[in-house]
Structure formats: structure tokens, C-alpha cells
Amino acid sequence: MPFRSTGRRRAGLRTAAAVTAVLSAGALLATAGPAAAVKGGGPATTAARPYAMLIELDGSQFCGGTLVAPTKVLTAAHCVDNAGDVSALRVIGGRTRVAGTGGTVRRVASYRLDSRYTSPGYAYDAAVLTLDRPMPYRTIPVAGPRDAALVADGRKATALGWGRTGPGVSGTRLKQARLVLSPVADCQPYTEADTDPAAMLCGMPRPGTTDSICPGDSGGPLVSGGKVVGIVSAGNKYCDEQFPVSVFVRADSVAADLGIRTH
Known part of the structure; x- marks a missing residue:
């Protein structure tokens, strides 16, 4: 039974509903959720990818995000939805390893979900976090209609x-x-x-x-x-x-x- 999760569910908080589905082309069962690392692929660093943001909830890795402006982090709406208390989220830049202590930690001052997002839907599953202070890292531009x-x-x-x-x-x-x-x-x-x-x-x-x-x-x-x-x-x-x-x-x-x- 495929479902979307945040990898770790916070007791007493709302989580995304289960979604039952069978994928075409080989009956692929899949799910989404914030967790700890890409399967396959290879190592990356925040030195080479400074816009990659690690998002923690209560001290545990929870989701990822993208620094698109010094105080703006693009992420998934269901990450915010599953967090419950958004003020408990911490956005960390410059930290390649989950267990590391380096980098820069910022609190979330406010957030905005795409107005068309409906949990547990997949279209428009997007949100932007506004940080309490700017991040000192290079941002990445967001692709537009001409791209x-x-x-x-x-x-x-x-x-x-x-x-x-x-x-x-x-x-x-x-x-x-x-x-x-x-x-x-x-x-x-x-x-x-x-x-x-x-x-x-x-x-x-x-x-x-x-x-x-x-x-x-x-x-x-x-x-x-x-x-x-x-x-x-x-x-x-x-x-x-x-x-x-x-x-x-x-x-x-x-x-x-x-x-x-x-x-």
C-alpha cells in the first residue's frame, strides 16, 4: 500500500492520508516523503550545492529544501503539512552530513502553501518557507516559462x-x-x-x-x-x-x- 510520509511521524500531529495506487508499466508501487538520501546516485556536498537545505523537525532530519533567495526556501507542501507545528522546523544550510554540527541554522518565520494544493494530492505540492534571518549561501534561480x-x-x-x-x-x-x-x-x-x-x-x-x-x-x-x-x-x-x-x-x-x- 503506497503512501506519502515524512519518514518520521510526530506523535499527535496530522499526517498525510494513505494513498492506494498501482503504477502502470510493471505495476510500480511508489511513495513520497522526506527522509535521509537518494538511492543509487553518488555523493554530493553543500560546498558544491550551497542552495541545498536540510530541514529538521525536533532535531531529526525531516525534509529537504532549496534556497531560492537569502530568506526563502522552496520545499514540498506536504512537508509543512506533516510538520504540524511549523515553528519547530529548523532549516540548515552548509551541512553535508546529517549528524554534522557545522553550517547555519535558521528558524521559520512564516510559510506559504500553494493555494491549489490539496492534501494528499501531488499536483501543486509546493510551499515556501520564510526564514527569520538570511542564509549566507549562494541561491539558485527558479526556472520560468521560457525554460x-x-x-x-x-x-x-x-x-x-x-x-x-x-x-x-x-x-x-x-x-x-x-x-x-x-x-x-x-x-x-x-x-x-x-x-x-x-x-x-x-x-x-x-x-x-x-x-x-x-x-x-x-x-x-x-x-x-x-x-x-x-x-x-x-x-x-x-x-x-x-x-x-x-x-x-x-x-x-x-x-x-x-x-x-x-x-
């Missing part, structure tokens, strides 16, 4: 996250996976029913690999052509070789609603 080539089918894009690295294996550091953008129909059922395919992206493993997004990666960036083009929304529930599907919200479809400038 259609960056999200064309067949183009390669890089996903980043601190989520699980295998079945039951928590991630310990930032990782990245190079995925092939594919027709949204390849990521059904996330691209049908109550969702909007025009607002979503489907990422599949490159030939010969089984790379995918896993629980704990939710909210993290999908990067193409030096811009953030997507937000991690759903992925490989089991973090294994059987269900390598990764679903993202198109950044250009939510930027205006969230008050984010595109470039």
Missing part, C-alpha cells in the same frame, strides 16, 4: 536529498542522482485523477541504473541547466530496485502562487 527546454522529455536532471539509501537504510549525507525526465504518464497514478500533469515532472533512472528518490528526500531540488526546475513530491517507497520512479512538482507552475521570482 521549457530544461524540462523536456529525455533531458537529464539532478535530484538532491538526504533521504534513505536503501530498504530500511537511513541516509547519512547529501546525495545526488542523475535522472531522465520522462512523459508524465510513466509516473501514473501520480499524474492522473486529482493531479495536473502539466504541473508535474516524472524522473526515471538512466539505462543501467536504478537511481530514484526515496523517503526523506521530499521537498528537495531537481536541477537542470543551473536552475531549480522541480520539487521532490513522491518517490520509491521501498527504496529498492523494483520501483524506481520519482515525481516532482514543476517549479515554474507554482512560483507565481508562492510569490517566487523566476529567472
